[in-house]
Amino acid sequence: MLDLSNQILRTDVSGMPLEWITYQEAARLYYLDQVVFSCGRLLYRVRGGYNAVSGHRSILELNSIIATNGSVQASLKGHSNYTPPLDNKALFRRDDHICMYCGGRFRTSGLSRDHVTPISQSGQDVWTNVVAACKRCNNDKAGRTPEQAGMQLLAVPFKPTHAEYVYLQGRRILADQMEFLRAHFPRTSPLRHRSVSDELAGVDVPSGWA
DSSP states (O other), X not given: OOOOOOOEEEEOTTOOEEEEEOHHHHHHHXXXXXXXXXXXXXXXXXXXXXXXXXXXXXXXXXXXXXXXXXXXXXXXXXXXXXXXXOOHHHHHHHTTTBOTTTOOBOOGGGEEEEESSOGXXXXXXXXXXXXXXXXXHHHHHTTSOHHHXXXXXXXXXXXXXXXXXXXXXXXXXXXXXXXXXXXXXXXXXXXXXXOOBOOOOOXXXXXXXX
C-alpha cells in the first residue's frame, strides 16, 4: 500500500513557512503555476497521462518544501506581534505532552488546558497564560494560581511564532523540513531540539490519484 501521509511544507517567496499541504494540493499549485521554487528531498512522483503527439508520459516531482507566490495576509504572519490561534493540539505539542506541574508525559486524552492565572482571577485564555496539565494536577490546582496551590510550574508558557506554530501543526516532520523550520525559530526557542522523522521518500503516485 502506498504511503501518502508525508506532508509538504509550503512557504512564501521569501521562504517564510506558511502551512502544511498534501501532495494533491501541491500538484494543484504546480498546475496553477504558483510554485516559484522547491527544495528538500523528493517525496512524490505524480505520473499523469501520455502526450498524444510525443507519446511521453507526464511526470511531476514533488519535493518536501515548495515556495509559492504569497499574499499580504501571509506576510503579516511573520511579524513579531502576530498571535497564532490557540488550540489544545498545538498547546499540548508545545509542551511536549508533558504536564507542567508533575512532569509526567501523557497522551492527548490524559491532558487538559490549565490557566496559570485562573479565569476566575482575571486570567486570560492566551498562550502566555496556559499550559498542558494532566487532569489530576488540574483538578488539584482547581481555581488557584500555582503559588496558592503550592505547585511549581516547570516551564514558563510562551506564545509561538508563526514558524513555531507551523511546526506544532505538522505531523511526521522530516529532517530537512525541520532544519528549514529551525532557521525561522527564535534562538531561544525550546522547540529547536525536538526530534523529527527521517523516513524514506520518493513515492510513485499512479495516474488518476492526483
